[in-house]
Amino acid sequence: MFAQQMANGLVLGSTYALFALGFTLMFGVLKVLNLTYGFYFTAGALVALAGVRDLGLSLWLALPLGMLAAGVLAVVIDTLLLTPLRRARAPELASLMVTLGAVLLLYSLLSMALGTEIRRFPVGTVPSGAVMLGTVRLGAAQGLIIATTAVMLAGLWLLMSRTRLGLALRAVAENEDAARLMAIDVPRTVMLASLLSGVLAGAAGVLIGLNQNAIQPYMGEFMMLRGFAVIIIGGLGDVRGAVAAGLLLGVAEVMAAGYIDSMVKDGVAFTLMVLVLWLKPAGLLGRARVSRA
Amino acid sequence: MSALLRVSHLSKHFHGLTAVAGVSFSVRAGTVHGLIGPNGAGKTTLFNLISGLVPLDGGEIVFDGRDIARRPVHARAGLGIARTFQNIRMFEDMSVLETVAAGAHPGLSAPLWHCLLGLPRYRAEERAVAAAALDLLTFVGLAERARERAGDLAYGEQRRLEIARGLAARPRLLLLDEPAAGMNPHETADLARLLRRVRACGVTLLLVEHDMGFVMEICERLTVLNFGRRIADGTPAEVRADPAVIEAYLGTRAAARLSRPRQPRP
Amino acid sequence: MPLWLEDFLWTYQTLIHSLGINGLLALSMYVVLAVGQLSLGQAAFMGLGAYTGALLSLHTGLPFALVLAASALVPALAALLIGLPTLRLTGVYLAIATIGLGEVLRVVYVNAGITGGALGLGGIPDRTEGWIILALLAAALAGCVLIGRSRFGRAMEAMRSDQTAAAVIGINLPAYHLGALLVSAALAGLAGALSAHSSTFIGPNEYAFETAVTILSFAILGGTGSPLGPVAGALVLTALPELLRPLHDFRGVFNGLIIVLVVLFLPRGLVPWRMPRLGKTP
Numbered sequence: 115m116f117a118q119q120m121a122n123g124l125v126l127g128s129t130y131a132l133f134a135l136g137f138t139l140m141f142g143v144l145k146v147l148n149l150t151y152g153f154y155f156t157a158g159a160l161v162a163l164a165g166v167r168d169l170g171l172s173l174w175l176a177l178p179l180g181m182l183a184a185g186v187l188a189v190v191i192d193t194l195l196l197t198p199l200r201r202a203r204a205p206e207l208a209s210l211m212v213t214l215g216a217v218l219l220l221y222s223l224l225s226m227a228l229g230t231e232i233r234r235f236p237v238g239t240v241p242s243g244a245v246m247l248g249t250v251r252l253g254a255a256q257g258l259i260i261a262t263t264a265v266m267l268a269g270l271w272l273l274m275s276r277t278r279l280g281l282a283l284r285a286v287a288e289n290e291d292a293a294r295l296m297a298i299d300v301p302r303t304v305m306l307a308s309l310l311s312g313v314l315a316g317a318a319g320v321l322i323g324l325n326q327n328a329i330q331p332y333m334g335e336f337m338m339l340r341g342f343a344v345i346i347i348g349g350l351g352d353v354r355g356a357v358a359a360g361l362l363l364g365v366a367e368v369m370a371a372g373y374i375d376s377m378v379k380d381g382v383a384f385t386l387m388v389l390v391l392w393l394k395p396a397g398l399l400g401r402a403r404v405s406r407a
Numbered sequence: 408m409s410a411l412l413r414v415s416h417l418s419k420h421f422h423g424l425t426a427v428a429g430v431s432f433s434v435r436a437g438t439v440h441g442l443i444g445p446n447g448a449g450k451t452t453l454f455n456l457i458s459g460l461v462p463l464d465g466g467e468i469v470f471d472g473r474d475i476a477r478r479p480v481h482a483r484a485g486l487g488i489a490r491t492f493q494n495i496r497m498f499e500d501m502s503v504l505e506t507v508a509a510g511a512h513p514g515l516s517a518p519l520w521h522c523l524l525g526l527p528r529y530r531a532e533e534r535a536v537a538a539a540a541l542d543l544l545t546f547v548g549l550a551e552r553a554r555e556r557a558g559d560l561a562y563g564e565q566r567r568l569e570i571a572r573g574l575a576a577r578p579r580l581l582l583l584d585e586p587a588a589g590m591n592p593h594e595t596a597d598l599a600r601l602l603r604r605v606r607a608c609g610v611t612l613l614l615v616e617h618d619m620g621f622v623m624e625i626c627e628r629l630t631v632l633n634f635g636r637r638i639a640d641g642t643p644a645e646v647r648a649d650p651a652v653i654e655a656y657l658g659t660r661a662a663a664r665l666s667r668p669r670q671p672r673p
Numbered sequence: 674m675p676l677w678l679e680d681f682l683w684t685y686q687t688l689i690h691s692l693g694i695n696g697l698l699a700l701s702m703y704v705v706l707a708v709g710q711l712s713l714g715q716a717a718f719m720g721l722g723a724y725t726g727a728l729l730s731l732h733t734g735l736p737f738a739l740v741l742a743a744s745a746l747v748p749a750l751a752a753l754l755i756g757l758p759t760l761r762l763t764g765v766y767l768a769i770a771t772i773g774l775g776e777v778l779r780v781v782y783v784n785a786g787i788t789g790g791a792l793g794l795g796g797i798p799d800r801t802e803g804w805i806i807l808a809l810l811a812a813a814l815a816g817c818v819l820i821g822r823s824r825f826g827r828a829m830e831a832m833r834s835d836q837t838a839a840a841v842i843g844i845n846l847p848a849y850h851l852g853a854l855l856v857s858a859a860l861a862g863l864a865g866a867l868s869a870h871s872s873t874f875i876g877p878n879e880y881a882f883e884t885a886v887t888i889l890s891f892a893i894l895g896g897t898g899s900p901l902g903p904v905a906g907a908l909v910l911t912a913l914p915e916l917l918r919p920l921h922d923f924r925g926v927f928n929g930l931i932i933v934l935v936v937l938f939l940p941r942g943l944v945p946w947r948m949p950r951l952g953k954t955p
Contacts, residue, residue, distance in 0.1 A: 147765050198937060207711050208936050210768060211893060214713075215932025218886045222925025335882060339776040342769040350765065384777040391758040391770060458841055484843030496838035498831050500898075505950045509827040513843035522823045523816060533823065537951055576843060 117250045119372045120365060125256045127364020128263035129322045133337055134344035134356040135270065136314030140188075142287040142351045143307040144200075146209040150191050150217045151315055152334030152341065156224070158184035158316025159323040159333065166239050173239050177262070181316040188312025189305055191216060197301070217335075224331045233329045240324060259321045266317060267357065270310075274353075283307055287351075343383035347390045349397020359398060362386075410469075411436040411611050412457070412580055417466035419452055426452040428635040429466070434580070434628075439602065439612045441626035441643075443619075445655055448632040450615040451493060454582050457613075458490045459483050471579065485513040489573035490582035493615075495565045499558030503549055503568055506557050507540035510575030540575065547571045547601060563594050567601065574605065581605065583614040587621045599625050623647070631655070682803065688915050690871045693806035694864045695911045699891035699903035700813050701860035706897045707821075708853040709833035710764055714755075714771030715861045715888045717778050718748035720880025722862025723869040724788055727797045730870065737800045737870075744866030745859040752858035753851075760847040767854075775885055782877035793876030794869075801871040809867070810904075813860060817900035818948070827950045829853075861888075883925055890928045893935050896942020905944050 133155060140148050162180030165171040171179065195212050240255040274280035282303045285293040294300050322337070323329040344363055348355030363383060371379040390397065410433035419427040427449045434440045442450050455461040457468060459480040468476045475483060489510075498506050515536065521529035544550045547567040552560065557568060566586060573581055586602070587595045595618060602625055606612055616622050622629065622643070629646045631639040633655040639646050646652055682689065698715055705712045722744035729740045755770040782788045789795070820826055831839040832846055840846055869875045887910070895906025910931070914924055935942060 147768065195933065195937070204936075204940070206764070207706075207709075208940065210711060210765075211889065212933055212936040214886050214889060215893075215929045215936065217929070218883060219926055219929025219933060221883075222923070222929060226922075226926070336776075339773055342773055346766065346769060350763075380780040381777055384773050387770070387773055388755065388758075391755070391762075391766065395758065395762050395766070460837065460841070479845075480840040481843050481845045484841060490841055492838070496835045498834040498838070500834065500947060501827070501830055501950065505827055505830075508824070508951050509831045509839075510842050512824060512828055512831075515824050519820070519825065522825065523819055525819070529823075533951070536824070540951075572842060 115372075117248065119368050121247075121250045121252060121256070123365030123368035124361060125259050125325060125364070126368055127361035128260055129318050129325060129360075130340055130344055130364050131357045131360025132263050132266060132314055132321065133318035133341050134348065134360045135267070135353065136311035136318070137341050138345055138348075138351060138353055138356040139283075139307060139314070140311040141345070142353070143283055144192070144196065144304060145287075145290075146196060146206065146213070148192075148196070149210070149213040149338065150220065151188075151311065152338040153217055153220050153224075154184040154188050154312045154315035154334070155319040155322075155337055156329075156331060156334035157187050157319070159319035159329045160228075160331075161316075162320040163233060163235060163323065163329055167236055173258075177317065177320050180320045181313045184316025184319065185309040185312035188308045188315070192305065192308040197304070200304075221331060221335065228331055230330055230332065234327050235324060235329070255324050259325055262317065262321060266314065270314075273310075279303070279306060340383050343387040346387050347398055352397055355397045362398075409436055410434065411471060412613065413467075413469045414453075414457070415467040415469070417453070417456055417468065418464050419449075419456055419461060420464055425635050427456065430632065430635070430637050431466075432630040432637060432640055434611060434613050436579070436611050437606070437609065438627045439606055439614070439625050441622045441629045442613060442615045442632065443617070443622055443629055444632035444638075446617075447634075449635040450632055451584060452635075453632070454490065454584055454615060458488060458582060481513075484576055484578070487577075487579035488582065489576060489578035489580070491566075491569045491573055491584055491586060493584040493588065495562075495569055497557045497560075497565055497568070499556070501557050502554055503544065503557055503560070504537070504540050504553040506568060507543050507571045507575050508536050510572035511536050511539065513576045543571045543574055546574075546604070562589060563597075566590075566598070570601070570605070574610070578610060580611045580613060583612060583616075585615055585617065587616055587618045595621050686803065687871070688912070689803055690801060690806060690867075691915075692908055692911050693803070693810050694868045694871070695888075695891060695907040696810045696904045697806075697813060697860055697864040697867070698888045699895065699907035700810075700817060700900060701857040701864065702888050702892040703817065703897060703900050703903040704853050704857040704860065706892055707833065707900075708829050708849050709836065710850055710853065711768045712771045712854055712857060713768055713885045713889065714752070714774050715857065716880045716882070716885035717771065717775035718752065718858040718861035719865035719868070719884070719888075720775075720778055720782070720875075720877075721748040721751055722865030723875045723880065724782065724794070724865075725862070726866030727794050727869045727875055728787065730798050730800065731794070731796070737805075740800075741863060741866055745863045748858040748862035748865075749855045752854045756851050756854040760851060772882065772885070775881060779877050779881055782880075788877070791877060793874060795874045797869050797873045797875070799870060799873050801867050806867055809863060814900055814904065821900065821948045822950055826948070830950060886932070887924075887928050890932045892942075893932050894943055896944045898941065898945060898947035900948075902942055902944035906942065909943070 137151050140151060158180040161183040162176040165176035165179045166173065195216055196209055199209050199212060240258060242254065244251050244253045274283065282293065282298045285296065285298055286300055286303050290300060340363065344359045345356055347363065348359030363386065366386065367379050367382045370382045412434040415431045417427055417430045430453060442453065444450055452461065456463050459478060463476055467474060470486060470488060473486065475486060498509065501509065515532055517529040517532045541550065541553060544553055547570060549564060549567055549571065552564065560568060587598055590598065599621060602612060626643060629641065629643055630637060631646055631652050638651045638655060639649045698719065701715050725747045726740050726744040729735055729743055751774065755774055759766045759770055783791050828844045829849060831844060832849060836846060891907040891910055892903040894910060895902035895904065897903065910928065
């Protein structure tokens, strides 16, 4: 039973880790808390759903389609809203506020257009088989989630550490002006960072939609709380921390639901977050840069 | 003359880079003391350590007989330390007068509820602040600009405003980070005159500066840093002739070639 | 009072109450923005005040004044809980923690029996009167103006303009940040209780993210140079959907759009004037 819960927790945790990863990437490179991020998550899920339901695509195509849609949306929003503010060297609060407004606008439009009822992926989107690993039953959907997350994490790690783009991303995250002086194309790098984080959000959206078998316009907003908790627990701006914290939170939530009460599940994220804020604000791995003047 | 500020074995590291390594020096009350050294020598970091913007990794800072190393930033102003910044930090939208009045913050004590009820003690305090601020503006030559927006002032005027803001709390020690930066010789001479008048009012000055003519002219003592370490300490004449200093600024071969100290500018 | 005025006030009672309550909420946002912080907990604090006040009125016989006081106190305590640890952290942490608070409280309201669950609480006694709201709003506004013109106001503007310089001239940033947060929570809680006792019904979804952003939009539209700005913003954004009925359903879209447009094109807001901070300049 315990092992099963652990497995379920890791599956859930991988989706959180993926979500938090894109968010951390965006925060680290673009230096802004972008609240529309949750919306990319929803967009990815909805596009993938449309792909499967309306276009009859298989999941193997719908998933990348959803990811791409989310990525493009991220770039569009960054270009329209955040780049002008960055160019005008507006205070940090301004970027935060404009994304607040944008997310309210987008969610309202979306729920007006689509209504708020829950949609699901059609039966058969994922094969219904399962494997038994010892006492643990791993459904095909769950396996898919873990595998996809692992692949994306590995891919991202390779990108960040072995490619020039990764180097550019890290440089811009460290010091934008210095990066510019080193002939790094900062606007292009920023755009690619947006694209990447949107893609990660979209992937997380599809996978969570599969795992929980529920897709609705406000799902991104629900995830944002988890996302925030994960990045604070993992340390703001710390990529490895985000992954670790995501997995931890997934496991903690499943355990809490299983051993205490399912109602408690939603409070776990916030409780852990407050605990970390009080006890170890630099995050679990202690690597975030936290203090002000 | 006693040591108003004594810094002992001060060190600071940033992720493996040592910015300040075991620096010690004293600033005597009532003097103008200069902190010089090539770029990257750790001078601004030292200022940040003294004003509390950056926590120290080792050593002691004793101001007016008190160990202030663990005091928070805002408490140091109350103890009598003020500072200006290399890149002027203005309160852009506030008026010139309000800026100086803001600088007087540590000295004001009428509690909040006095303010809300409009009690006489509060009102008297506000009047006194406004009058004192205007006096300071006259002292630095900005009285006609009192009502203007701080962000609209010219660079040199903002410098003087920053100094006035620092003086508003009646500090005993004023730290000046490159006050002459970006100034032409005329402005620099004006600044030197102003700083002498500040010192004549009993304020001790510790300044970081690259303009050697300016430094030699107004400083009575100099401490020289290089790569985070103190390499010389003494009067301008002593420091000018110190081979270690010459080597730090000009390199080994030039040091060997130099035999005469430079003459100060007229 | 002339009959026509009585009729007018009666017909538009709900709107007038809303205007006053939103004015208080706008001030609660202003107080936090005035020290350069972004707290998105106004809706959460409002909800705490609403539920506290409603529960007290429904289950105890406390006079309204005490109920209101308690409704201001409880959110302030919650603010202390998330405010204290985030004091020395960068501003982003507070923003996140306050959004999180709102979400968690919503879950609590839905699940705890005493709060009526997802259906909310009804039958709250109608104890709010227009003059109470007006008096509290006027007092809060007066307080903000008086403080704004004082050394506290100068300190707050200094903090907002340049934190480092403000710290160096002796301003105790953490104290001001915490103080502002507590005051803002108390004001929002007060507004929540007043609102609960006016509409006589509250539900868990009224104090969620969308409400928090709406409150922010009051302050952004109005501009934050003076406490009058956010109040003006609140008046405009509350009255418009009422006066233009079709706009009502588009409120979310409208508010969001306002924020985006104002931040991008009108950064000082509609009311760009700035309060003087030194009483009468000599």
